Amino acid sequence: MDIVSTDRPPETASRKVAEFRPPLQLGEHSLCPGCGEPVVLRVLLETLQELGLVDRTIGVVGHGCYGSFVRIMDVDVLQCLHGRAPACATGIKRMRPDTAVFTLQGDGDMVNEGLQEVIHAAARAENVTCILLNNGVFGDTGGQQTTTTVLGQRTKTSLDGREADQHGYPIPIADIVAQLDGVGYVARGAVGTAGGVARTKRMIRNAFESQLAGEGFGLVEVLTMCPTGWFVTAPQGPDYLAESMEQTYPLGELRPRRSS
Amino acid sequence: MDIVSTDRPPETASRKVAEFRPPLQLGEHSLCPGCGEPVVLRVLLETLQELGLVDRTIGVVGHGCYGSFVRIMDVDVLQCLHGRAPACATGIKRMRPDTAVFTLQGDGDMVNEGLQEVIHAAARAENVTCILLNNGVFGDTGGQQTTTTVLGQRTKTSLDGREADQHGYPIPIADIVAQLDGVGYVARGAVGTAGGVARTKRMIRNAFESQLAGEGFGLVEVLTMCPTGWFVTAPQGPDYLAESMEQTYPLGELRPRRSS
Amino acid sequence: MGASRGTLVIDTERCKGCELCITACPPNVLAMSEQVNTTGYRYPVLHEGCTGCTACALVCPDAVFEVYRFENER
Amino acid sequence: MGASRGTLVIDTERCKGCELCITACPPNVLAMSEQVNTTGYRYPVLHEGCTGCTACALVCPDAVFEVYRFENER
Amino acid sequence: MSAPTKPLELLEGSAAIAEAAIAAGCRFFAGYPISPFTSLLENMTRLLPAAGGVCINAESEIEGVNMALGAAATGARAATGSCGQGIALMQEAIAEMALNETPVVVFNMARNQQDYFQCTRGGGWGDYRTITLAPKDIPEAVEHTQLLFQLADTYRAPVILYGDPLLAQTRVGVRIDPPSEPEPVKDWALDGTMGGTGRSRQIWTWAMGKATDPGPGPDGHWRAIAEKFERIAAAEQRWEADHTEDCDTLVVAFGSAAKFTDHVVAELRAEGHRIGSFRPITLWPFPGAALAEASRGCRRVLVFELNAGQMVDDVRQHVHDRGAVRAIGGVSIHESGLSYGPLLDAPVIRQRVLDAMRPDESEGVR
Amino acid sequence: MSAPTKPLELLEGSAAIAEAAIAAGCRFFAGYPISPFTSLLENMTRLLPAAGGVCINAESEIEGVNMALGAAATGARAATGSCGQGIALMQEAIAEMALNETPVVVFNMARNQQDYFQCTRGGGWGDYRTITLAPKDIPEAVEHTQLLFQLADTYRAPVILYGDPLLAQTRVGVRIDPPSEPEPVKDWALDGTMGGTGRSRQIWTWAMGKATDPGPGPDGHWRAIAEKFERIAAAEQRWEADHTEDCDTLVVAFGSAAKFTDHVVAELRAEGHRIGSFRPITLWPFPGAALAEASRGCRRVLVFELNAGQMVDDVRQHVHDRGAVRAIGGVSIHESGLSYGPLLDAPVIRQRVLDAMRPDESEGVR
């Protein structure tokens, strides 16, 4: 099998169909090898670009590994307190109703510390888009159990695996939010496979379009790999995601847009 | 029609079928005329007595008009911070697994300030019983909108009636909790009618029995009249409850005991 | 109103006049007094026909009622 | 491996060696290098048969790929 | 200050503050009911929408303060409030706003004076201080409300009004004038327009900036913040001193309580005592130099505060002669738990002052 | 203190503290990850179940502290912890525990020394103080941990350990002995047994008691609490003073930083400087009288703290000559935001001390 040279664009007639990184990304991220979060950042930024929202978007970013994205996202952004992004987004959207407002939060941020914020914002029908990066652990602090950790998973605070008796059950936040009045769009994607990435991107696009149409609260939960916090190798990430997380958190549109 | 003398027990052979107040109630409450909360207190105390839990019960009481019940409940009790009762109850139950632990909270306490606490405790499958007195307002502070205020209701912070656009939608907490893993029993009663009171009492009894059987988290939501906060007269309370609140919050067992 | 199968003791001083008992009484044998108690509230008075069903006691927030059921209907 | 309908530019210095692209490639034309980049990671090399499907670029967390689709299949 | 033509309006303190805030340009308010703050929230609910603003009955204090933070981040004049417990819950966000420089006015309609430390020493995290104004009465609360919006914007910092039940619930005739100073331009505010320019905006306590335009990071940023607070400390001290030229006994008090001590001091002055009064108007920055000056030559500095001794810490740091300081206040709570107890009463205070002035009293440090 | 027979264990500070806590009888722990507190939580997760206790990875700091409150209310020795932001979120509950008298140990594994006010002035609500111990190294942290459980129970109050990344993450050889004092009997604890007796128990900040047995209510109760804190303030001051008999320059520092200043002071002493050191071990109660004594006759009192100036407030209140006080510390943050910056280094401190001692320096108050 011949190795193809890949150090410069081909000289034969061709069309570029994928770019290194979206124009809105200002630099490299510093996340672990095989982390799923940068993939979501990419599709999010691509979506903002594609929807023409570049100069009227305000992002609110929580605390987790993705927190460092505030340095490389070329949109106006508030780095807020752990868990509070939906409340901050509320203040922002109410004062700037013409902007597209989104939050970027992890499972620790949204489903642990800020569970109340997201549910209340959803019930309040705030017209904002929340994006949840669910890797089932606190990645940033080294892999402790969050409320979304699946049963049986070992973390630094569930040493023999999460046990329902001792540690309780995972909370399927998207399913809960999907059932509230006041909600415009809820979906759950995953970035373990190329198809999953593409579908996730469509979900994020739907959520923003729903916001632009004023349909109410939007949530896109994205299952992301955290090999570091899962104590698996990077290549094992997607399989682990499919075999453990997707079983607890089935993918799909949990609340499609009313118009669609 | 003759008026019957009612200032002393009858002299004819008779059986007392209802007592003034349960032996566990140490004195009078100071709540408004027509308030539904004291009725729940009564059936709660009767239930503890009937289940023989008198000397192994610990109550945790939140902040609301019912807060003053800590002065008249003859059980060991912690008056806790607004909204935090389920967390306190967790610490208590984990250290005293042989006691029956309950919380007494209002809608402002549980569904506003402490939404996170109750959902997390439920998902954690804490083996405690939470009792929600849902009157759809902050009664204690004079009748402002809570998350459970029904659409259209006038409060001091929704002057023209709660409007979805401006104030969001009510949160049906019992329905949410009922769907979580880790939950043993969830029901919703109301105390506007005698039948409702009787059914509510059975629900509370079921919840405690579920706790004693170690089945996980229990929640009994009780719709209670708050004529003061609803700005209606006391006699109008039950009708208002039936016509507005029960429409949004249907009564019944939302998660019956597994064993039953 | 038929004969009484039960009766009440009404601790009128505790009553706060909310009238919940009035509507709760199935045979409709409770009515509010003209007088007020020392706190200024009107309170229920019982007419013939009580069945001893305890509905009034169940709904009363202020523990005003004791209910008795006669061994033999009067 | 059939003929290539597309090809890549691989910015090997950015690669962190996670191998997500390897399994993502439908025709299985990516393999990890023996060499390491200056950060010490192995990186993907492309063999003949790329379809230009962009799967590798979609899954790569580190924006290592540019994908080109040939106007005429080579 | 007020136009003589405009008639007085009889307003509850909370209503006066709400009107003053709206006149000052407040366009976002979020709060959660708690006595005696509730009436401010209710007045805002009533008045703000008509002024084109938004008032949210937030689901909790934490959500309320973070909504206000978000609103302020867009450049809107925003406020929130509560009392004791609720302000405690806001401490993380108040520190955050100090460190990420979002200007929000926090109305602490306290139940009493037991939250002096809470206002002046924070309790959030990191090095920050909060400008705290403690009006003695409703007209001053109106003035302070407007001043606070200006100070918040000038310094890009959260600021606090320390009120109490008397300020919240008393009704007096007041006039609300629009503020004299214009709202500053906020080029730092997030309006969404800078995306894609490479110079998009960022609000972040760590101030690390964007990859293309690095910020100072936490070390540089927090040192800059600390310097800013030193500047504020130097520039924004406010106080009121009366009869301090020749006084022998100085009574120090703040807020509503100072209104009472002033009354007592005036009485005793009239009776010939060499007594004066000192009132910190800004609890932080504490007017230390002015207190040192006012207390020069005093044999007794009597600190009257309705708590177990909190401001006395600041008095001791600055008073001319530390040995002269005596605490004559104390905890005093209404049986409802929600307001002052019987110690806040002119005759009682008068007695305490007289007792402290008795010549046979040993002049020890408490 | 330690039995000479037991070998040293090489333990990370967090592990040593966890073992000390468990040896002291801690049976409930709830915490939420945050650097550098996380490792204490992880060690508790590992060790507590085996000791028959419960460790919960709480869903948030607020839930964690309230779980600990509940556990403590039953009489169990309970603890929680966090750092800056998380402790800020706990302030309402810390005040609550002070006012409803539930003994909980709070481990503030801080990122730096910027949370002195947070620990010593609260920020919760009402009049309360928290005993705060600031160990200078891991062996002392072990000792303090055990002492804190005892103090918490003795005074029925929440207490704080003020740690930092150096204490959390350094490994040293330590020995953990069981504490000498027995756990006090807790007849106030809720065990559920008193229902139906007419004397059922109640824990409540307002202490209104039961209808059949009224309590003092908020006024009486909070005054009693204030008196209790005065007793603690008198009885529990702890400090360390070195070379203070004849010194001309006194360096005041706390916690890990004091370990560094001690080192510098020892060096300078050895070089012939008349320099001494003073370390408050209890940040509250601040050892004011001891500092007054130690600073008598000093021309300079140099306060080294890694913040913008917080402890200096307490120093100024108590030092013999307020005019001698100079702050020589400052904000200094690691680029990660999570630990100390370059100022915490012996050579740097030495230079600051020497600069401050230069005779040509004007000796002003900062």
Add this chain to the structure above:
Amino acid sequence: MEFEVLLMGIGGQGIQLIGKTLALAATREGRHAMLAAEYGGEMRGGPSQSTVVIGDAPLRALPILPSAASAIVANHKFSGAVPERLRPGGLLLLNSSIVDPETAGDQHRVVPVAATALAVELGAPQAAGFVLLGAFNNVTGLVSQEALVAAMTELLPPYRREHAGSNATALAAGAEAVSEVVV
């Protein structure tokens, strides 16, 4: 000059409303007024008190009055504080339908008004407070009777507007009842 009024009763007697009416009337007349509510907390039932101060210049009065020139006492239940605070010789207007004037001592200038009885007589039992206020205002001449009526009307919430007429009658009846009292 500042003139202080203590108002005391129990919840439901309209004490707060008559206090507001008096303060608003004075404000509308261009005077300075203060209305301080004694804080009852969140306890229901029980005492209702307020104080009104009226003056021609910006007020110096404290929101908790050390002493007062006059008092209106609608119920004896919680009026223990009155004798303490009312200055000797001060005006003490009593609802003599409920409070026995004999119990008032001789320190003060007592003016009894059978307010409850009068109100019932007028067919407006809810308006006893306004009877007292009308009487008080006539004795003191603090504000004009028209200003009182206007303020009362302004303060009624829409759903109570129908009481405006009977309240005004009560104000007038109160004034009438004390028209021969020498101030």
Add this chain to the structure above:
Amino acid sequence: MEFEVLLMGIGGQGIQLIGKTLALAATREGRHAMLAAEYGGEMRGGPSQSTVVIGDAPLRALPILPSAASAIVANHKFSGAVPERLRPGGLLLLNSSIVDPETAGDQHRVVPVAATALAVELGAPQAAGFVLLGAFNNVTGLVSQEALVAAMTELLPPYRREHAGSNATALAAGAEAVSEVVV
């Protein structure tokens, strides 16, 4: 006497593990040890440093050393601080497979060890750090070689126990490599 060692490398070279090994070995021998990790925060990749201090009495050393008697440098990338902190004449043990000994200057007693090359030779590329540690310990004689092996074994998590043998070999190889160095 307290003896200080600075350890410097980049993440993944096992710097933390060899520091722990040394400190644990000393502890097991009944000595006092301290291991301070330079705090890298939550940034991934980048420098890895630690310091070990060993003594016979309770230690007085600071957790951030003002100066040290010796250093082990596994990578040049972030070793800028070494010359500053290492006392003149101190021992500087270099991984000469990566760091050019020429760049070390003449202030210190430089001992080069081709640790990476040696480790690869031994078929245990992960064990370069232990080669350095073995060499360092042989030069300094801080602890017994057996104690090092025991500590290393104790520290390996169960799923890495299979490395124990090759790590021990690496320790020995390092010691061997410098056996002729005069201390």
